[in-house]
Amino acid sequence: MTTVRTCPACSDRAATGDVFCEGCGRPLPEGAGGAPVEHTDNVTTAPQQSMSEAARGGPGTPGGNGARNGDGARPGLVPPDGGPTAPQVSLHGATAGPGDGRVPPETRTPPRGAAPSGGPPASGSPEADAGRADSLITQSLRRDSVTPRPEAAAPPVPDWPPPAVGSNPVQPTNPEMCVWCPGRVGDGYCEKCGFLQPTGRDHVEVRTGAAVGVSDRGLRHRRNEDAMAIRVVAADDPRSPGTVCAVVCDGVSSSPRSDEASRVTAETGATVLAEQIRRGADPREATGVAMTRAAEAVAGIAESLDSAPACTFVSAVVDPATGTVTVGWVGDSRAYWLSGGPGSSASALLTRDDSWSEAMVQMGALSRDEAMRSANAHALIAWMGADSGEIDAHISTVTPTGPGTVLLCSDGLWNYYPEAHSLTDAVPKAGTRPHEAARTYVGLALRAGGKDNITAVLIPVPTEQGGSRAEQD
Incomplete structure (x- = not known):
């Protein structure tokens, strides 16, 4: 049983360790009344689809032994260099810290947004513990306190x-x-x-010929702390014509100026991605450089380690010539592949959350349902910010078969539609009308409750014959 309190301003729930309301940002008074409840997560997240399972065609995988609606077997998306969850590029303390600019592991700031965790301490180096969750999940978790400014x-x-x-x-x-x-x-x-003020980003839409994005503050937050950025390499570029680079960031509500953190990180990440691609860099190399620069940029706006803006990060580079999709991420913003038809690769989740719940599942300590019912379910174990310490950026490249769409989104969307096939079914053939599809996804999240900021970026992926599905229909 977890004791929760109720925010006196917006009646949103707040756990015992919370010092401010995530719904409206107002500091919570000490000793506010509340009643014990079974859990604080009202939305149960269904099991995430494993890409390795999709490749094997295992039970419960669309197109596998448990194929839905009689679609038959469809190719999976496991990359040739292994699954998408292994850390590929270390940011190596790119965020600012005292002394040499790096935060020693023993003084690293614990995960954001959760109550204290009492799990056993992890041991060994990252290499020795490969396959286990980040050792940060065993450290004490806290929220940065917010002290109201004196009158x-x-x-x-x-x-x-x-x-x-x-x-x-x-x-x-x-x-x-x-x-x-x-x-x-x-x-x-x-x-x-103590309320947060609107910033002019309550609802934003970005539309290009190759990708679109829609972001909305939702129904419960006072401002939009999500951000997105899209860059498309010119069609006459000699190296990578038409390559699409996109980034989605979700500000960490327990940090100050989280909307600024997401904006700076998204703009820096997408700009550097496009610059690297124009110079002929491999998409994986470009993603690593972009994530490092983005981490440096968000760390640079911190006044101190105790007052550090922070956000999540997910990016995609889509090469229309080869159809390859390279994604990079830190945190719990996600990338999905949405299948465009029976002959395409099955819809799949391309990322793995850097969250407490996912860590518990990977370690075998809890089932997914048990982990998602915990008050710590959405607590981050990795993020971008001056207080993040040394983090490993995840990078993965897949080559889907047939037409489809890459979706980058914040948890304001996937909280309501966590499974790849549910996103595909909710908006069939999203790649044929991506702008309409992006607006539909945001509308679905709003109708489902709109408890968080919502961002969806859609990138139609070319078919084997060249050109997007929208152009061929």
Whole structure:
């Protein structure tokens, strides 16, 4: 039984160790009343699909021995160099720290967003413990405390609510005024009510000829802490014409300025990816360089290790000439392959979460259902930020067969549709109308509750004959 508290501002649930509300960002008073409940996760995540299982055609795998709807066997997506979950590139302390710029493992900041964990300590080097979860999951977990800014003497506040700007009903003409109460704003927070302020990113859509993305703040958050960036190499480029580079980042709510962290990381990652590809770099090499630069960029905006903005990261490089898909990730933002038809590779999850629940499952300590029912289920064991210490970036390359779509998304979407086949069934043939599909995915998440920020980036993948599925239909 886990004792939870209720936020007095938005009635969202908060666990015993929480010091602020993830729903609205307001600091939680000590001793707030609550009642014991069985668990704090209202959405049970179904088992993730293993790419290795997809390749073997095992039971429960679309197109395998347990094929759904009689589709028959379909090729899997296991890369020639092994599964997609093994760390490939170490960021080696790229984030800022005292002294030599690296944070020693013994002083590394514990995972974000969870209550204390009492698991046995891990042992051995990463090489010796390959196949086991990151040893960070055995360390004490904490949330960074948020101390409200003290009230300062100020001129009388004008009448509230203030007039709005244009068609935006909440953005005031005076940026120093809170949009939720007659208080003053400092560093993005109201000094009176403590609420986060809108940033102009509540709903964003990016549309190119080769990829589209839609991001929305959802129904429970006061601002959008997700970010996305898309870069497409020119069609006349001599090295990699038409290659698509995309990044999705999800700000860690327990860190300050998490919306800024995701924006800086996404823009840096996508820009460096495209630059490396134009210079002729291999997609895997380009992904490693982009992730290192992105980690350095987000670390650079931290005022201190105790006040470090942080976010997750997932990227994709899609080469239209070969049809290969290279993904890189840190955290729990995901990449999926969505099958375009019976002759295509089966839909599959291309990433593995850097989360407490996934670590428990990989270690065999808990079943997936048990891990996802825990209050620590979504606690991160790796992220990008100045307080992340040395982390390993995961990189994987797959070559799907037939037409399909790569989906990059934050947990605001996959919390409601965790399995690859459920995403495929929810929006059939997403690659034929990617912009409409991206908006549909966001709409489905909103109708399902919209508890978190939601971001979906769709990249149609060429067929063997060349050209996207949309162009051929």
